[in-house]
Amino acid sequence: MSPEKIYLDNNATTRMDDRVLQAIIPFFTMYYENAGSSHLSGITVQEHVEEAVWNIAELTGGKPEEYIFTSGATEAINLTISGLDHSKRKHIVTVSTEHKAVLDTCRNLESNGYTLSMVNVEESGLVNPEILREAVTDETLVVCVMLVNNETGIIQDIQQISSIAHEKGAFLLCDATQAVGKIPVDVSALGIDLMPFSAHKFYGPKGSGALYVSRDAKIKLHPQILGGGQQKNRRSGTLNVPGIIGLGKACEIAKLEMEADAARISELRDMLEKELLSIDGAFINGSHEHRLYTTSNICFPGVNAEQMIMRLQHISVSNGSACSSITSRPSHVLKAMGLNDEEALSSIRFSLGKFNTASDIRQASVKVRELIEKLRA
Missing domain, CATH: 3.40.640.10 (Type I PLP-dependent aspartate aminotransferase-like (Major domain))
Known part of the structure; x- marks a missing residue:
C-alpha cells in the first residue's frame, strides 16, 4: 500500500x-x-x-x-x-x-x-x-x-x-x-x-x-x-x-471562512517552522513579519533542494514558482533578495492550505530532517 x-x-x-x-x-x-x-x-x-x-x-x-x-x-x-x-x-x-x-x-x-x-x-x-x-x-x-x-x-x-x-x-x-x-x-x-x-x-x-x-x-x-x-x-x-x-x-x-482558516493554518506553519528551523544552519528567506501565513521559504545550506524534492516522494513541496520549477536555475526571487546561487538552490518553499493537518506537518518534518542528514552526509 x-x-x-x-x-x-x-x-x-x-x-x-x-x-x-x-x-x-x-x-x-x-x-x-x-x-x-x-x-x-x-x-x-x-x-x-x-x-x-x-x-x-x-x-x-x-x-x-x-x-x-x-x-x-x-x-x-x-x-x-x-x-x-x-x-x-x-x-x-x-x-x-x-x-x-x-x-x-x-x-x-x-x-x-x-x-x-x-x-x-x-x-x-x-x-x-x-x-x-x-x-x-x-x-x-x-x-x-x-x-x-x-x-x-x-x-x-x-x-x-x-x-x-x-x-x-x-x-x-x-x-x-x-x-x-x-x-x-x-x-x-x-x-x-x-x-x-x-x-x-x-x-x-x-x-x-x-x-x-x-x-x-x-x-x-x-x-x-x-x-x-x-x-x-x-x-x-x-x-x-x-x-x-x-x-x-x-x-x-472564503468570505465566510477565511479568518478561521488563517488562524488554523498559521498554527500549522508555526509548528512546521519550529521543527525545521532547529536544523543546523536553516533560515527563513525574507521578512518574518510581513509574510502570508501559508508560506515558509526555508534555506537548508549544503542541501540540493532539487534532490530533496525528488526524494521526498509522496510529500509535495517546491523550490520556486510552479511556472519555472522544472528548471534547475536558482530562483530569480531569492537572487533579487540577495541570496547567492548556492543558497537559492538550497531553498524549499512549503506552502500550506486548509486541507492540511497536524499529522501532515509532523510526518513532513520528520522526513525532511532525515533527508537533510543523509544528503549532508
Whole structure:
C-alpha cells in the first residue's frame, strides 16, 4: 500500500473545495446553455453568472461591472500590460521579484520600444518606497507590484505603493493571485486600479480567473482576444460559465471562512517552522513579519533542494514558482533578495492550505530532517 500523499505546495495550486465542485457540476449538465443567448434558458444561466460576480465583488471590494473574466491571472496580466493605452505614456515600473507573467510581458513591451524600470527589493523581500518613488516619473503609465509574493509569501504595502503611483498619475497593477481568498483584499481601500487573480489558488477550478478594472480610474484597455465582442469588447469568447460559477463559490466560501482558516493554518506553519528551523544552519528567506501565513521559504545550506524534492516522494513541496520549477536555475526571487546561487538552490518553499493537518506537518518534518542528514552526509 502506497503512503498517503502530503501536499505542501498550495501556492502552486489547491485542491478544489467539494462545495465548489458541487456548485459547478449542474452547469455542465442541467444549465449548459450559453450565457450570451437571448432565450429564457440563456438568461437563466446569465443570472447565475451575475450572482457569482456579486460574490467576487463582495470578497474583493469592487463593483460587479468592474470585472473581466479570463482563463487565469496570466492572461489577465497580459491583457492589462499589453492592452493598456500606451499612446501618451510609454514607461513601466515593476519589481525584480514579480511573477514571470509580469516580468516577461513587461520585457516584451521593452523590446518593442517602451521604457522599463526594474526596482530591486531589500533583503527582506520588501520594496523600499523611496527607491520606488524615484523610479516613477511623469511618463510612467503603470506601476506593477504584487500584493503577496508566490515564492516567499512576502506582503507588500500596497496602499503606500498606490499613493506613489498615483502621485505621478500612473495606474497601479497589483497581482493579487496569492492574496485573494487568503487575506482581506479591498481594491478601494488599497487604491488598486487593476488586479488579476485566479480561482485555483484558493480552492476553485483551474482555467478560471478575473481582472478587476477600476471604473473610476477611466482605464482604456485594448482587447487581446477578438471575436464576438463579449464582456464589453474587452475579452471576446463564450463565457466559461462553470469556471465563473466555481470562482464565485470559492469567493463566497472564503468570505465566510477565511479568518478561521488563517488562524488554523498559521498554527500549522508555526509548528512546521519550529521543527525545521532547529536544523543546523536553516533560515527563513525574507521578512518574518510581513509574510502570508501559508508560506515558509526555508534555506537548508549544503542541501540540493532539487534532490530533496525528488526524494521526498509522496510529500509535495517546491523550490520556486510552479511556472519555472522544472528548471534547475536558482530562483530569480531569492537572487533579487540577495541570496547567492548556492543558497537559492538550497531553498524549499512549503506552502500550506486548509486541507492540511497536524499529522501532515509532523510526518513532513520528520522526513525532511532525515533527508537533510543523509544528503549532508
